[in-house]
Amino acid sequence: MKKFLAGIFVALGSLVIGALVVNFTGMAPVAATGKDPAVVEWFLHSSYERAVEKNAAVVSVPANLASGDNILKGAKNFAAMCAGCHTAPGSNATATSKGLNPPPPVASELAGELSAAERFWVIKNGVKMTGMPAFGPAHDNESDLWALVAFTEKLPTLNAASYQQMVKLGKAAFPESDGHAHSHMGEASQSNDQPTQAHDDAGHGSDAAKKSKNEGHSAMEKQAESNHTPDAEEHGGVGHHEPKGAKAVDPKNPPPKSADDDHSGHSH
Ligand code: HEC
Numbered sequence: 001m002k003k004f005l006a007g008i009f010v011a012l013g014s015l016v017i018g019a020l021v022v023n024f025t026g027m028a029p030v031a032a033t034g035k036d037p038a039v040v041e042w043f044l045h046s047s048y049e050r051a052v053e054k055n056a057a058v059v060s061v062p063a064n065l066a067s068g069d070n071i072l073k074g075a076k077n078f079a080a081m082c083a084g085c086h087t088a089p090g091s092n093a094t095a096t097s098k099g100l101n102p103p104p105p106v107a108s109e110l111a112g113e114l115s116a117a118e119r120f121w122v123i124k125n126g127v128k129m130t131g132m133p134a135f136g137p138a139h140d141n142e143s144d145l146w147a148l149v150a151f152t153e154k155l156p157t158l159n160a161a162s163y164q165q166m167v168k169l170g171k172a173a174f175p176e177s178d179g180h181a182h183s184h185m186g187e188a189s190q191s192n193d194q195p196t197q198a199h200d201d202a203g204h205g206s207d208a209a210k211k212s213k214n215e216g217h218s219a220m221e222k223q224a225e226s227n228h229t230p231d232a233e234e235h236g237g238v239g240h241h242e243p244k245g246a247k248a249v250d251p252k253n254p255p256p257k258s259a260d261d262d263h264s265g266h267s268h
Contacts, residue, residue, distance in 0.1 A: 032101040045102075048127060052118050055125070059117035062143075065150050069173070070143075074151025075163075076170030077144065078107075085131065086110055090160025100131045110152040120149045 022028050036044070064070065079088065084096050085104045097104055105112070111119065123145050126134030139145055158166065 032099060034101070041102075052114065052121055056115065056118040056121040059120055061116045061120070062146055065116060065146060066153070067150070070147045070150040071154050072166065072170040072173045073144070074147035074149070074154070074170070075166040076174055077148055078151050078155075079167040079170075081135065082148070083107070088160075089155060089158040089163040102130055104131065107152075108156040110155060112156075116149050116153070119152060120145060123148055 078086075083091070084094055085100060086107050087093060087097055089107055097106075114122065122132065124134065124136035124139075124142070126132050126136075135145060135148075154166075155163075
């Protein structure tokens with residue numbers, strides 16, 4: 001018995017020492033390009049699934065989830081906050097979506113595995129060490145998050161054109177910001193149709209920016225539109241985020257664009 005306990009002690013001690021060596025020597029495999037062994041992937045993903053299921057058990061889904069307003073608001077906010085990672089119907093992988101590990105589900109698959117309550121929990125709380133941000137801290141109003149949940153259910157039924165149309169309608173129906181002063185992914189350099197929206201960066205809030213906003217903004221809108229159209233038409237299928245066709249996009253859409261937008265193909 002003593003020998004057995006000593007054996008366990010030595011084994012645990014070796015593990016701790018091994019972990020410390022990996023830590024101190026900088027040998028830990030932290031690159032996002034590295035693939036985890038299958039068993040690690042399984043362990044992490046099943047831990048995630050169980051944790052989400054447990055946490056979402058107390059979340060109750062609002063009765064009006066699938067209302068037209070919710071879907072339109074969700075469309076607008078999805079385009080602003082999510083498409084950079086989860087892509088949009090009919091569009092290519094983005095520079096960000098290609099580089100994330102684990103890979104983000106593409107738009108049409110976002111509602112495939114999780115219930116509405118589970119999706120709400122993930123959107124509100126994020127997923128540690130995956131790139132999926134918590135949107136709760138920036139959105140006091142939970143109805144904004146539910147709108148996103150509603151829209152994820154609509155996504156599989158949309159193609160490039162109907163998606164763009166829905167985002168447009170969403171922007172028209174909800175011209176104001178979603179009740180907070182922060183910029184969304186990529187808004188600082190493109191796709192912002194809300195000149196009065198309060199932004200906290202990129203100089204939008206400054207007086208100088210306000211004075212020049214009329215000229216500056218319409219130019220930006222044009223750029224945003226020309227950025228979107230070729231992407232949307234690039235290929236019809238939803239597919240996964242393989243690099244196919246992506247390289248052809250950029251020559252037409254030179255920078256300035258933010259690092260998180262769809263600009264695969266240009267040199268950094
Ligand atoms: C910076 C990149 C990034 C952004 C922005 C982002 N996500 Fe994610 N999201 C991810 C990644 C990566 C995962 C996969 C996490 C995993 O495998 O555990 C994920 C997972 C999810 C899931 C869970 C899917 C599943 O089947 O497990 C949902 C739902 C989701 N995201 C919705 C959204 C919504 C809605 C937005 C916008 C408000 C958003 N995400 C913005 C990267 C992102």
